[in-house]
Amino acid sequence: MKIAILAAGGVGGYFGARLAAAGYDVTFVARGKHLAAIRKNGLRVTSPLGDLVIEHPKVVEEIDSIGKVDLVLLAVKLWDTEAAARSLKSVVAQGAAVVSFQNGVQKDDVLARHLPREAIIGGVCYIAAVISEPGVIAHSGTMQKLAFGEYDGTRSARVEAFDQACQKAGITTEVSRDIRRLIWEKYVFLVGLSGTTASIRKPIGPIRENPHTRAFLLDVMHEAVAIGRAKGVALPENYAEDRLAFCDSLPATMTSSMHHDLERGNRMELPWLSGGVADFGKALNIATPRNSAIADILELYAAGTH
The missing domain is CATH 3.40.50.720 (NAD(P)-binding Rossmann-like Domain)
Structure with a gap:
C-alpha cells in the first residue's frame, strides 16, 4: 500500500x-x-x-x-x-x-x-x-x-x-x-473543550470544577448536539451529558490546541468549531448563544496576532 x-x-x-x-x-x-x-x-x-x-x-x-x-x-x-x-x-x-x-x-x-x-x-x-x-x-x-x-x-x-x-x-x-456519527461525536466534545479552554483561558480542570463554568461547558456541547440532530445525525439527546462525564475523566491539566494557538498568537480553527456551530445555527434557525458568544469573544484573535 x-x-x-x-x-x-x-x-x-x-x-x-x-x-x-x-x-x-x-x-x-x-x-x-x-x-x-x-x-x-x-x-x-x-x-x-x-x-x-x-x-x-x-x-x-x-x-x-x-x-x-x-x-x-x-x-x-x-x-x-x-x-x-x-x-x-x-x-x-x-x-x-x-x-x-x-x-x-x-x-x-x-x-x-x-x-x-x-x-x-x-x-x-x-x-x-x-x-x-x-x-x-x-x-x-x-x-x-x-x-x-x-x-x-x-x-x-x-x-x-x-x-x-x-x-x-x-x-x-x-x-x-457510521463514520458521520463518529465525526460528529468528536465534534461535540472538541467544540466544548476548545471553546471553553480558549475563551476562559484555563485547562479543563478548573472549568469542570466551578459550577458556573461547568454549566457553560455543558451548554456549549448541548448546542452542538442540537445542530447535529437537526442535520440527521444519530446523536442521543443526552449526548452532551455523556461528554461532560468524559471531561470529568480527563487530566485536570488537559487543554485544547485552540487554547495553545491563542496563547502563542497563532491562527485558530475557531470559524469551524464554535464559529461553525454558530453558522449552522443561523442557517437552521437554532439558537446557539454560547457558541456565538465564544466566536465573538475570540474573533479578534482568530487570525493570529503575530
Whole structure:
C-alpha cells in the first residue's frame, strides 16, 4: 500500500512515521524548516509508546510530484482544506482515495467540492501530537487512534487494507459503519473543550470544577448536539451529558490546541468549531448563544496576532 501524508505535522507526522516504520511505502509532504530538517536528520517521533526515527524518509514539497499512490492521509489545518483539495486532483485522478483526519464536520464537504465523493473516506483521529521542533513530532499521552469508514457503511477493500496497515504499525483503529456519527461525536466534545479552554483561558480542570463554568461547558456541547440532530445525525439527546462525564475523566491539566494557538498568537480553527456551530445555527434557525458568544469573544484573535 502506497500512502501519502499531507502534511507531516503532529497528526500526519506521527501516524505516517508509524506506518513507515512498519515497512509501508510512505511519502510525506512538508515545507520550510520542517522539510529541511527531515531531509537532513530524518523524521523523529518522541512518544510514551516508544520513540522512533525514520532515517531517510520520502519527503516532498508538493503532493503532485509524488505520482500514483493508493491513499492520502489529509491532516492540514482546516483553513488549508480548500487548497489541499485542489492539490489532490491529480493523485485522485490516478486512483488515490483520500481520508481526512482533520478536526470539524465540514472538511469532507469541502473536499467534495473539488474531488469525487467516491474518493473520500470518512475519518476521525484521537491523539495529542505536535511539531516540537523542525523534524521532530512529540506525542503526549498514550492515545493514538484512527477511526475511519466508507460513508455508505460498506467495509470496502481499501478500508480493510488501511486497517491492516495500521494494525501492523501498532496504531489503534476502529472501522466504522457510521463514520458521520463518529465525526460528529468528536465534534461535540472538541467544540466544548476548545471553546471553553480558549475563551476562559484555563485547562479543563478548573472549568469542570466551578459550577458556573461547568454549566457553560455543558451548554456549549448541548448546542452542538442540537445542530447535529437537526442535520440527521444519530446523536442521543443526552449526548452532551455523556461528554461532560468524559471531561470529568480527563487530566485536570488537559487543554485544547485552540487554547495553545491563542496563547502563542497563532491562527485558530475557531470559524469551524464554535464559529461553525454558530453558522449552522443561523442557517437552521437554532439558537446557539454560547457558541456565538465564544466566536465573538475570540474573533479578534482568530487570525493570529503575530
